[in-house]
Amino acid sequence: MRVAKWAGCQIRRMAEVGSTNREAREWALEGAPHGAVVVAARQTQGRGRLQRKWHAPEGGLWLSIVLRPKMEAALFPLLSFAAAVAVREACEAMSGAKARIKWPNDVVITGRKVSGILLEKEGSAAILGIGVNVCQCETHFPEELRERAISLSMAGGRQVSIDAVEKALLLALERRIDAWDFVEEYAEYCVTLRSPVCVSDANGSFSGFAERLDPDGALVVQDEQGVCRRVLAGDVSIRGRDGYV
Ligand code: BT5
Numbered sequence: 001m002r003v004a005k006w007a008g009c010q011i012r013r014m015a016e017v018g019s020t021n022r023e024a025r026e027w028a029l030e031g032a033p034h035g036a037v038v039v040a041a042r043q044t045q046g047r048g049r050l051q052r053k054w055h056a057p058e059g060g061l062w063l064s065i066v067l068r069p070k071m072e073a074a075l076f077p078l079l080s081f082a083a084a085v086a087v088r089e090a091c092e093a094m095s096g097a098k099a100r101i102k103w104p105n106d107v108v109i110t111g112r113k114v115s116g117i118l119l120e121k122e123g124s125a126a127i128l129g130i131g132v133n134v135c136q137c138e139t140h141f142p143e144e145l146r147e148r149a150i151s152l153s154m155a156g157g158r159q160v161s162i163d164a165v166e167k168a169l170l171l172a173l174e175r176r177i178d179a180w181d182f183v184e185e186y187a188e189y190c191v192t193l194r195s196p197v198c199v200s201d202a203n204g205s206f207s208g209f210a211e212r213l214d215p216d217g218a219l220v221v222q223d224e225q226g227v228c229r230r231v232l233a234g235d236v237s238i239r240g241r242d243g244y245v
Contacts (some may be wrong), residue, residue, distance in 0.1 A: 003167070006035035007065060007174035014038070021118060021129040026063035028125040034068040035118060039166065042048035046131065047167035050117055050237070059136040061165050062097050064129040069177060074216075076126050079234065080105045080119040081217050085182040086172035087115045088189055091132065094165050095156035102245050103210070104233035107132075111245045112150035113149055122131075130169065134162045187213060191245055197221060198239045199231050 010033060017023050017040040024038045040062050046054030056062045067079060084105035091099040097109050107115040118129040133151035141149045152160040176182045187193060190213075197210045199221055208221040211228065217240070219231040231238070 004035075004170040004174045006033075007034060007170040007177075008110065008166075009035040011037045011039060012034040014040045016040060016042050016044060018063050019043055019047050019049045019129075020064040021047060021120060021127050023122065024066050024127045024129070025122045028066045028122045028127060031234075032125075033064040034066065036066040037063055037170070039063040045208065047118060047129075047231075049118055049167045050083045054116060054118075054131055055142060055149075057136075057140065057152070059140060059160050059162075060134050061130070061132040061169070063169075064127055065092060065170075067128055067174070067177070068124065069126070073121075073124075075123060077119065077217055079126050079128055079177070080117050080233070081186050082128060082176040082180075082182045083117050083119070083173060085185050085189070086176045087117065087130060087132065090165060090168040091115060091152060091155075092170055094134075094160050095152040096158075097152075097156075098154040098191075100245075101186065104191055104217065108191070108245055109150050109152075109155040112148055114150050114152060132165055132169070134160050134165055143157060172176075183213070183215075190202060192219065192238065192240075195240060199229075200237050200239075 007206045020038045020040050042058045042110050043056035043062050046056035048054045054215050084101045087107045088099045088101055091107055099107050099109050102108050105117040106113050115132040135153045136151040192210050208223040210221045211222050221226050221231050222228050
């Protein structure tokens with residue numbers, strides 16, 4: 001099997017951490033190379049976007065990778081789109097179930113979230129945090145997530161190995177970042193595009209139709225008055241009209 005060249009060139013494995021993103025940020029400050037990875041068996045303070053919590057007990061792949069890509073900082077946000085494409089591919093390959101992307105970078109199977117991605121900046125480096133539910137069963141999720149979360153083992157009806165997901169994911173990620181050609185693949189698998197959505201942020205919410213992606217990853221949503229509005233990842237929460245996806 002092919003292995004990644006730089007993704008995972010150095011790996012710190014931990015039994016428990018607060019957040020792998022925090023560990024990776026600290027390592028980046030100390031000079032971690034491009035591709036350095038922190039993996040933890042469990043996180044006690046896993047983080048999502050917008051100060052949200054990420055539930056990360058044993059049973060999932062919780063990793064953060066330090067990236068020092070040679071590109072303008074303005075393009076950094078696109079790294080999370082590259083990651084979504086890579087995670088989707090790895091999830092589908094490992095579970096055998098169809099995996100899709102919910103804008104900006106959730107990966108979902110049968111409408112439930114199997115993976116989340118958190119991109120942060122640390123000086124000239126990017127810290128890309130990826131969480132994938134791998135072998136949890138339904139009762140391992142807290143009550144409020146049970147209807148909305150899924151693991152690869154649940155989706156595929158078979159045991160999936162966390163190590164195998166890690167290898168497949170690092171390889172897929174490296175390929176997308178090196179080739180920088182993930183936009184079409186993203187659009188092909190994104191269930192948010194060309195569908196009705198409800199967008200909310202700190203100032204309120206509106207309904208509309210997700211028309212397309214701008215080159216910087218912004219979602220262009222036509223509101224009910226026919227006005228096209230650019231929606232930026234990081235600022236908003238987005239739902240399908242009839243539920244999570
Ligand atoms: C995300 O945020 O989806 C980004 C999650 C990133 C997690 C990784 S794990 C490794 C690295 N270290 C960290 O500390 N974080 C990263 P967001 O789009 O804001 O979604 C958060 C929401 O997802 C929560 O409010 C819950 O509704 C839901 N959620 C939490 N834990 C979940 C889980 N294990 N599976 C599915 N959904 C979950």
